[in-house]
Amino acid sequence: MNAGMGFKLSHLQAMLLFALLISIAFGFLSRRRPIERVKYIAWSLFLFLLFGVAIGWAMYPFSR
Amino acid sequence: MADETAATAATAAPPQDSRSETMAFVIGIAGWLVPGLGHALMKMWGRAATCFLTVGILVILGAGMRGNLFSSRGNDAFDALGYLADLGTGTFYLVARSLETNGADVSHAGGDYGTRFLATAGVLNLLAALHAYEAARGRKA
Numbered sequence: 003m004n005a006g007m008g009f010k011l012s013h014l015q016a017m018l019l020f021a022l023l024i025s026i027a028f029g030f031l032s033r034r035r036p037i038e039r040v041k042y043i044a045w046s047l048f049l050f051l052l053f054g055v056a057i058g059w060a061m062y063p064f065s066r
Numbered sequence: 067m068a069d070e071t072a073a074t075a076a077t078a079a080p081p082q083d084s085r086s087e088t089m090a091f092v093i094g095i096a097g098w099l100v101p102g103l104g105h106a107l108m109k110m111w112g113r114a115a116t117c118f119l120t121v122g123i124l125v126i127l128g129a130g131m132r133g134n135l136f137s138s139r140g141n142d143a144f145d146a147l148g149y150l151a152d153l154g155t156g157t158f159y160l161v162a163r164s165l166e167t168n169g170a171d172v173s174h175a176g177g178d179y180g181t182r183f184l185a186t187a188g189v190l191n192l193l194a195a196l197h198a199y200e201a202a203r204g205r206k207a
Contacts, residue, residue, distance in 0.1 A: 009130035009176070016179045019127065020186070023120045027190055030116040031197050 021050035087203070094199030099156040101191045104198030117194040124187035125158045129165035133180020134172050148181075154188025 011019070029043035097104020102118035105111075129135070136148035152159055162184060171177045200206045 008132065009127055009180075011127075011131065011176060011179070013175065013179075016131075016176070016183075020179075020183065023124055024186065024190065027116055027120040027194070030113050031194060 017051070017054050021047050021054065025050060090199050090202035093202040094195050097195035097198040098154070098191065101156065101158060101194065104195055105201075108198065108201060110198075110201070113194075113197075117191065121155060121158060121187045121191045121194070124183045124190070125155055125162050126165065128180040128183030128187060129162045131176045131180030131183065132166065132168065132171040133177055133182070133184045134170040135159075135162050135166055135184055148185060151185040151188040154190075154192040155184070156191060158187065158191070 025043045025046040028046055029039040033039045033042050093104045093107050096107060097117070100118075101121035102114035102116070104114075105117060106114035134148070136145055136152050138149055140146050140149055152162070155162065170181070172181060197206060
């Protein structure tokens with residue numbers, strides 16, 4: 003595998019992947035019981051996406 | 067008499083404390099060098115696998131998106147901070163180096179995202195190593 007293969011991700015795909023990976027890591031590190039982990043991951047993922055989209059829209063007026 | 071007993075207990079305790087402290091330190095360093103190894107040494111398999119996979123995937127994605135992998139020869143403080151963050155991935159820093167044969171390309175958004183992915187992988191691994199260290203000291207479970 004080398005950089006020549008290159009990953010072409012859209013903004014949304016990059017944000018989704020980033021949010022999902024970080025949420026999973028946070029969930030496993032901060033919670034012990036499986037059900038608590040799932041809840042934490044879902045909540046964290048939701049907040050990541052919510053804030054990502056909200057900040058995106060907040061910057062929209064200044065993008066042109 | 068009670069003071070003497072307390073003093074004896076205090077002097078007798080340090081060897082074991084220092085041994086467990088050293089062990090915790092070794093676990094922390096191991097967790098930094100190889101993501102997940104610190105937790106694996108404590109038989110926390112789920113956390114070990116998660117750390118290894120999440121840090122590994124972030125590094126592969128970051129390098130694949132041609133993110134900027136900082137080196138020690140930075141020009142300013144931001145480069146130095148980026149280098150510290152990238153170093154957080156431990157041996158995966160070398161993996162990212164070997165994957166980025168064509169070098170970084172931050173002229174497009176993907177490259178810029180890749181830079182963040184690499185830095186995040188490093189900081190996340192440092193957090194995981196610190197968690198393993200604290201767990202080894204009995205402060206976290």
